[in-house]
Amino acid sequence: MKQHIFFTGFMASGKSRTGRALAERLGYPFIDTDAEIVNRAGKSITDIFAQDGEAVFRQMEHDVIEEITKNETPQVISLGGGALNQPENLKIIRNSGTIVRLWAKPEILSERIGRKNTRPLLANLSDEERLAKIKTMLKEREPIYAQADFSIESTNDANESHVIERLLHLLKFWKSHALDVLPSSGGRYPIFIGKNIIPETSCLLEGLCLSPKYDFLVCTDTTIAKVQNEALHQLRGQAGRCPIFKFQAGERNKTLHNLNQLFSFMLHRGYTRKSCLLQFSGGVVGDMAGFGAATYQRGIPFIQFPTTLLSMVDSSVGGKVAVNHPEGKNMIGAFYQPQAVVCDLSVLKTLPWNEYLAGLAEVVKYGVIYDEEFFSYIEQHVEDIKQKKNDILRHLIFRSCQIKAEVVSIDEKESGLRAILNYGHTFGHAIEKLTNYEMFSHGIAVSLGMRVAARVAVSLGMLDESAEKRQNALLDALGFPKSFNVNTEAAWNAMAIDKKAEKGSRVYILPTKIGEVQKVVNVDKDIIAKSWSAIQAKEA
Numbered sequence: 173m174k175q176h177i178f179f180t181g182f183m184a185s186g187k188s189r190t191g192r193a194l195a196e197r198l199g200y201p202f203i204d205t206d207a208e209i210v211n212r213a214g215k216s217i218t219d220i221f222a223q224d225g226e227a228v229f230r231q232m233e234h235d236v237i238e239e240i241t242k243n244e245t246p247q248v249i250s251l252g253g254g255a256l257n258q259p260e261n262l263k264i265i266r267n268s269g270t271i272v273r274l275w276a277k278p279e280i281l282s283e284r285i286g287r288k289n290t291r292p293l294l295a296n297l298s299d300e301e302r303l304a305k306i307k308t309m310l311k312e313r314e315p316i317y318a319q320a321d322f323s324i325e326s327t328n329d330a331n332e333s334h335v336i337e338r339l340l341h342l343l344k345f346w347k348s349h350a351l352d353v354l355p356s357s358g359g360r361y362p363i364f365i366g367k368n369i370i371p372e373t374s375c376l377l378e379g380l381c382l383s384p385k386y387d388f389l390v391c392t393d394t395t396i397a398k399v400q401n402e403a404l405h406q407l408r409g410q411a412g413r414c415p416i417f418k419f420q421a422g423e424r425n426k427t428l429h430n431l432n433q434l435f436s437f438m439l440h441r442g443y444t445r446k447s448c449l450l451q452f453s454g455g456v457v458g459d460m461a462g463f464g465a466a467t468y469q470r471g472i473p474f475i476q477f478p479t480t481l482l483s484m485v486d487s488s489v490g491g492k493v494a495v496n497h498p499e500g501k502n503m504i505g506a507f508y509q510p511q512a513v514v515c516d517l518s519v520l521k522t523l524p525w526n527e528y529l530a531g532l533a534e535v536v537k538y539g540v541i542y543d544e545e546f547f548s549y550i551e552q553h554v555e556d557i558k559q560k561k562n563d564i565l566r567h568l569i570f571r572s573c574q575i576k577a578e579v580v581s582i583d584e585k586e587s588g589l590r591a592i593l594n595y596g597h598t599f600g601h602a603i604e605k606l607t608n609y610e611m612f613s614h615g616i617a618v619s620l621g622m623r624v625a626a627r628v629a630v631s632l633g634m635l636d637e638s639a640e641k642r643q644n645a646l647l648d649a650l651g652f653p654k655s656f657n658v659n660t661e662a663a664w665n666a667m668a669i670d671k672k673a674e675k676g677s678r679v680y681i682l683p684t685k686i687g688e689v690q691k692v693v694n695v696d697k698d699i700i701a702k703s704w705s706a707i708q709a710k711e712a
């Protein structure tokens with residue numbers, strides 16, 4: 173269980189003082205790992221380093237961390253400077269609590285350290301020398317501090333109770349922290365899932381070191397601006413009343429032309445690289461604003477506040493951002509990760525049933541491609557899912573994001589495993605293209621595509637017919653459309669320019685059982701054509 177609160181930060185950042193004050197406020201014990209080591213060794217850290225060497229110190233530090241984190245009573249723990257640098261410590265610490273980084277401006281640190289003059293590494297230096305050395309050390313240690321879940325400023329003027337109030341606010345928000353995504357290219361970002369959490373996000377912006385340094389802008393679409401007006405303004409208020417930019421709702425507006433209007437809006441208002449986009453919408457604007465963030469002045473931070481189920485379980489996670497081109501969907505894009513994803517379940521209240529269903533298609537997909545147990549969970553909770561019950565929704569979103577995060581952490585850029593996420597998509601994209609992206613939303617098209625893909629797998633002898641039936645029965649129970657008549661030749665041609673087609677070959681993701689899929693290249697055209705019968709309307 174994640175019950176402890178860990179403090180990290182540079183010397184004199186106030187870890188012990190603030191840690192103690194927080195512990196007192198919460199009624200938790202306070203432990204300083206360095207003090208604990210000194211206590212156990214019966215000598216100072218300087219002496220341990222000098223007499224026994226750093227390796228002995230690190231082992232003692234590891235033993236202390238391992239032991240105290242086993243305690244089931246929540247504790248506030250101040251960590252020594254190098255503790256997070258050891259991967260085995262980091263793993264234990266992450267699994268057992270929240271890591272808070274306390275930071276202060278170098279000038280403030282220098283003034284505090286100089287006043288006492290007791291830190292061996294920075295003793296007996298002039299003010300200028302000490303400040304310069306602190307700046308260099310902070311730069312070197314930044315990768316360690318970046319491991320913290322959130323940061324909080326320790327200023328000289330703020331009295332302790334003010335810092336504690338901010339910390340308590342952040343820790344309350346962090347209760348909705350569900351998981352972290354660790355893209356294979358490095359970095360890490362948190363996903364939050366909770367009810368009514370948008371009005372609490374000002375502390376998140378501070379905790380991610382964006383507020384008050386950055387200028388914010390909220391992106392949304394015209395429909396959401398109407399139906400989620402209150403939440404939109406709550407979000408805007410979190411970032412200090414920032415402007416709102418509205419795209420026209422709808423897939424056909426996911427264009428470079430419309431994105432350029434966002435760029436003009438930002439340039440005319442003087443947004444610099446120190447800007448952050450808060451995108452409050454479904455996958456269409458999410459993809460567009462994300463690509464905007466990836467390219468505006470060579471990249472600015474953005475946070476996803478998804479408003480559709482599909483964008484919560486799929487498009488907001490994984491870092492694919494793009495706009496469409498007349499030649500194909502998502503043809504112009506990038507891989508660019510958000511700073512965080514905030515899924516507020518409350519906004520799903522206004523989501524039309526069809527859009528909700530579109531998200532459920534992706535949820536079912538995760539069960540089919542990766543996790544039979546999750547598939548069974550969905551089967552067992554069909555009625556609760558239809559009623560959008562919060563606890564069930566939270567689990568659906570959590571497990572879906574977890575599966576996607578797991579896949580993306582192995583293969584961010586779709587050179588291998590990530591392709592399994594395209595289950596149902598090759599056929600679904602063909603349906604979307606043949607219907608000008610107007611008849612079905614993306615998720616519904618994917619659900620039809622899953623039926624066709626399962627039929628291809630059965631035709632190839634890879635999948636039991638009973639598994640195909642099980643998948644389709646769940647889709648039926650949830651209320652997905654069962655049929656759509658396609659011109660198989662037109663569909664074959666539409667699939668040819670699917671960007672998932674590898675050069676000279678066609679790639680299909682096909683199930684071998686519920687919970688497992690395989691990549692298959694170049695299936696016979698006839699088998700594909702016949703498999704469309706899986707969604708052909710039956711003659712009366």
Ligand SMILES: NC(=O)c1ccc[n+]([C@@H]2O[C@H](COP(=O)([O-])OP(=O)(O)OC[C@H]3O[C@@H](n4cnc5c(N)ncnc54)[C@H](O)[C@@H]3O)[C@@H](O)[C@H]2O)c1
Pocket residue numbers: 393394395396399400421422423426453454455456457458459479480482483486487488489490491492493501502519520521522523524527530613614615
């Ligand atoms: N980046 C990725 O990895 C990825 C993955 C899957 C899908 N996508 C993309 O996502 C897009 C589809 O996303 P989507 O299904 O969220 O569509 P969407 O963004 O168009 O939203 C669907 C409709 O619902 C409305 N809406 C959104 N939230 C609402 C709410 N809370 N209440 C009422 N109405 C609301 C929107 O205005 C829109 O009309 C596609 O463009 C697809 O390519 C991207």
